[in-house]
Amino acid sequence: MATGSARYVRYILVTFFILAVFYFVSNSADVATPLRTQVPKPTTNGQAGSASDVKNESPNSGKITTNYDASQYPMAMTPNDPGWNDLAGIKEGPRMNATFVTLARNSDVWEIAKSIRQVEDRFNRRYNYDWVFLNDKPFDEVFKRVTSSLVSGKTHYGLIPEEHWSFPEWIDQDKAAKVRQDMKERKIIYGDSVSYRHMCRFESGFFFRQELMMNYEYYWRVEPSVELFCDVHYDPFRFMHENKKKYSFVLSLYEYYETIPTLWDSVKKFIKNHPEHIVAGNSMGFLSDDDGDTYNKCHFLAQWSNFEIGSLTWLRSKAYIDYFESLDHDGGFFYERWGDAPVHSIAAALMLKKEEIHFFNDIAYYHVPFTHCPTGQKLRTALKCHCNPDDNFDWKGYSCTSKYFEVNNMDKPEGWDTEEKKD
Ligand SMILES: Nc1nc2c(ncn2[C@@H]2O[C@H](COP(=O)(O)OP(=O)(O)O)[C@@H](O)[C@H]2O)c(=O)[nH]1
Ligand SMILES: [Mg+2]
Numbered sequence: 001m002a003t004g005s006a007r008y009v010r011y012i013l014v015t016f017f018i019l020a021v022f023y024f025v026s027n028s029a030d031v032a033t034p035l036r037t038q039v040p041k042p043t044t045n046g047q048a049g050s051a052s053d054v055k056n057e058s059p060n061s062g063k064i065t066t067n068y069d070a071s072q073y074p075m076a077m078t079p080n081d082p083g084w085n086d087l088a089g090i091k092e093g094p095r096m097n098a099t100f101v102t103l104a105r106n107s108d109v110w111e112i113a114k115s116i117r118q119v120e121d122r123f124n125r126r127y128n129y130d131w132v133f134l135n136d137k138p139f140d141e142v143f144k145r146v147t148s149s150l151v152s153g154k155t156h157y158g159l160i161p162e163e164h165w166s167f168p169e170w171i172d173q174d175k176a177a178k179v180r181q182d183m184k185e186r187k188i189i190y191g192d193s194v195s196y197r198h199m200c201r202f203e204s205g206f207f208f209r210q211e212l213m214m215n216y217e218y219y220w221r222v223e224p225s226v227e228l229f230c231d232v233h234y235d236p237f238r239f240m241h242e243n244k245k246k247y248s249f250v251l252s253l254y255e256y257y258e259t260i261p262t263l264w265d266s267v268k269k270f271i272k273n274h275p276e277h278i279v280a281g282n283s284m285g286f287l288s289d290d291d292g293d294t295y296n297k298c299h300f301l302a303q304w305s306n307f308e309i310g311s312l313t314w315l316r317s318k319a320y321i322d323y324f325e326s327l328d329h330d331g332g333f334f335y336e337r338w339g340d341a342p343v344h345s346i347a348a349a350l351m352l353k354k355e356e357i358h359f360f361n362d363i364a365y366y367h368v369p370f371t372h373c374p375t376g377q378k379l380r381t382a383l384k385c386h387c388n389p390d391d392n393f394d395w396k397g398y399s400c401t402s403k404y405f406e407v408n409n410m411d412k413p414e415g416w417d418t419e420e421k422k423d
Helices: 002-032 106-122 141-150 173-185 194-205 211-215 236-242 263-273 318-330 340-351 377-382 401-407 416-420
Strands: 098-103 130-135 155-159 218-221 247-249 308-311 357-359 365-367 370-372
Touching (some): 098 106, 106 141, 155 211, 236 308, 263 318, 318 340, 357 401
Parallel strands (some): 098 218
Antiparallel strands (some): 365 370
């Protein structure tokens, strides 16, 4: 009997031990293998995900339906949100069909290297979005080696077709040359440059329809020598998608009038010929102080900033293409020196609803000579920013950001008035 009950106790102990081991192993497996099921499957073209992977927008409902459960992967938008401090490793959850895009020359390699490093450190190392590089000349091996070693996603290198980087046939070459000479004498920055004009026309009308870009729906434009001063805690592409944003900015400014004297006349001609493209609830108040009669020269994408996160689908729409073609035929890219900054901004302000444009206060950015350093000391600390708040341009006299807030009836971020006094 004694032997029988000892065996019985032994069975119980062994069973208990096996259960304990099983419990321990299964629990540690949960920790070691976090849920990764929602990262979209790679598609045949090797991109991070395709349109159908991430969205199915129903045009009439006014709501976006997605095939991922956004609530399962909440984005930490503020320091109080769960997961705010989770900045290690690859971020779980969906990816948008999006890419970084850079137009550059081979000689820009070390300046773009600096920009990439900051974008990666502050954001993309956790998201691994792709990066498309575009150039009017073939990229050399050094450029490809350096940039591909720094980007955590896939890199793609595109050669711009000549018809996107040359004078269209309707441009009078003599007239254009005279303009350049005149602007040179008047010392207008880039006034005598042909390549700068090709660049502005390309960024206005062609970058979004390059073959490599056709694979994507959203872009984040990055230039050589820019800085990203704060951590980006959430995916701005996903923010754009889930909030139906089509265009965004961090710095806004008055344009240099001498470069665009007839741009507004051209815009007015387009408005008259294509009233169907001008949406109700637009931001005309941001562009004009007299209901569209004259342009107040405000634009979102400062010529000296070139920060943009936006929708490629919108830029490829008939509305935008009609707009670009109308402007392009008027010749101001060559007979004046129209920049892509006012061209994109005017389009966004007239052909998008107000609420489709977003100001990213929390993305800190520098492009010589302007800085956007987020307003709000608590926010800057939470974002581990390394910019000097005194450098923030937002509330200074030559910025249009106050106007944007007024037009949208939005409250300015806490601290805007005290920070303004430090001018
Ligand atoms: N491939 C190429 N890129 C250019 C050329 N000119 C300017 N860029 C790029 O276009 C962008 C804007 O040019 P940048 O010189 O920074 O002009 P700014 O920002 O208006 O002063 C940058 O990304 C440049 O690298 C060019 O002739 N060829
Ligand atoms: Mg630049």
